[in-house]
Amino acid sequence: MSISTCPSRDRDDISVLDDGDRALIEATQAGLPLVADPWAAVGAAIGMSGEEVLARFQRLRLTGVVRRIAVVPNHYRLGYLANGMTVWDVDDQRIDELGRQLADWPGVSHCYRRPRRLPDWPYNLFVMLHGHHRDEVEAQAERLREWLGDACRDHRILYSSRILKKTGLRLATAKGASPCSE
Template identity: 55%
Template sequence: MNAPDDLDRRLVIATQAGLPLVPRPYDLLAEQLGVSPAEVKARLAAMLASGRIRRIGAVPNHYAIGYTANGMSVWDVDDAHIEALGQAIGRLDFVTHCYERPRRLPDWPYNLFAMVHAGDRATVQARVSEIAALLGPACRGHDVLFSTEILKKTGLRIGGDG
């Protein structure tokens, strides 16, 4: 992997707090960096392809858009069925992310995690019941862990002066 050049570094610094909230964010970045919008897009695509950056995506503030009940549903799912069932759960419109993790027996039997956001806990519980019905007999147990505070979600930051 080639070391990032000065333009790559300046592009990361310019975007690490988020893309500008304008209709054409790549055009604004290009203007700020003194390059073309095509160059900005090409550089970001190259950094994604090389693994220097992992993704470009929206990170909504669920509280600001009315989802104040946030529950991480955790499931003990038969390993023989977890891949197919995890994909099915991940496609549900009310699940924002779904992933498999290893169990930590004897205290933590759960191997499938699915985040559910809603306006109230009763709605989260109803959606968790939908997941349980989808999992059927492959599910041996579950729980819901509700958020109790807002944590600022940020990635690694690099400084702009060195």
């Protein structure tokens, strides 16, 4: 398990960063340390106080450079071997309301809207479910289906077939390289 910063997909202009911001991002590219006070630990490594580290991250978040700071669990190491992205065809008028509510369900790690790609792909709400076995994920999906009722026209479960590397904010290291990846 690590803690990482996620760049904003809406912002790729990192010219707003000063030397302290760059040092902070470089120090946390592999994640925050898993200690009682990660802000102080990062600050000690780059010559800042923990309060300054936290304030800088808050400013970077408010300006859109960093989208969030989050725990990134390795579900497989935790025993969750069945990871299913459930895709739902729900009423566009209710998707925001439904998404907010589903994001709080136990077992849901991600919940977001995606555009439909008609006529082949009618799904607009994506909800990631985790279970120790597929039957657990399928039972969770069935509970979501029952809860959604008439707001849902169809759904599918797409199971993970491999682990994708998750990374946080990265600064460009070569001229012309992308300033960050996720």
